[in-house]
Amino acid sequence: MMRIVTPAIVVAMRPHGEHGAVVRLLTPEHGLQAGYVRGARGRRLRPVLIPGNLVEATLSARTETQLAQAMVEPVRSRAPLLQEPLPAAAIDWVCALTATVLPEGQPYATLYQALDGLIGAIEAAPAASGWGSSLVRYELLLLAEQGFGLDLGQCAASGATDRLVAVSPRSGRAVSAAEAAPYAGKLLPLPPFLVGGGTADWPDILDGLRLTGHFLSRDLLGDRVAPVEAARDRLIERLRRAAGTA
Structure with missing residues (x-):
């Protein structure tokens, strides 16, 4: 039993x-x-x-x-947070994502701690500028825990570890400014906080979510996009509105 x-x-x-x-x-x-x-x-x-x-x-x-x-x-x-549209959308999305992509019965202690920490950060600072970067990092961690981690430590073409500004949408590897120049518009922006840490402003948060969203859709959600994509769409729309008034 x-x-x-x-x-x-x-x-x-x-x-x-x-x-x-x-x-x-x-x-x-x-x-x-x-x-x-x-x-x-x-x-x-x-x-x-x-x-x-x-x-x-x-x-x-x-x-x-x-x-x-x-x-x-x-x-x-966390029920009081659901009265606030942006925190409610964030919690709705991360919970739906977690429930959708994780296989049952396999331990993910790091993910549990990260999800608890993310929801705690949303609770402590309802303004998304205080937890947006944590949301991006949680999505990256979820990708990595499922075997689809991104390589953001060095340039895929040159091996350089500085001035990393973009990510290849095919390989998930970072690209330096020099190597990215000929492919402008074809690469995904790499926000600085994912390379050097620190705080993130609104454009960086939205770029980070664009980056993770591409790989979540391609590698994890697949045919399961439809049931959960509405939750992410609501969140992104509310984040853009908040960014416009910040």
Whole structure:
């Protein structure tokens, strides 16, 4: 019999039956786990099972192939953030992305910590200028954890490690300013904060999301783009609006 007791981040909930739901949870040691929660749409549990919330979960099943029965207790609610359009769009997107691309049952401790940290940053600084760079880095980490990491440390053509300004959309490798010049318009911009660290301004954040979005769509989402692309489109549109008023 399988029994797991673990902290978890709610990343998705799908109604199932009259009152229940299948909930997907990202856990630190057991990866993505799905479980059926009785009464999930009732008054007590509905606010607990909002994506982005931190819970204590108990999952039980007779076999590893059976859908687990899940019980959850609230640890930290991010529900107040959902009243703010931009933080709500960001949490909606990162949770939908995580629930869509990760295989179930494989541990991703680094991703769990990164997602918890990202949502915590959104909670601490609702203005996207404070967490936008963390969102880009989370998407890059997700790509890397799934075997599609980008090589941003040196130029693909010359091996240079300075003045890296672009990324090849085919290879995912960085390109220096000198090597990028003949291919203007065909390469993806590489924002400086992904090379040298530091803070990111609005253009850099949007360039970073353009970079990660290309490889997420090509390498991870594929045929699964349609169900989640609307969440990313809403986020990008709200980020552009915020950038225009900053």
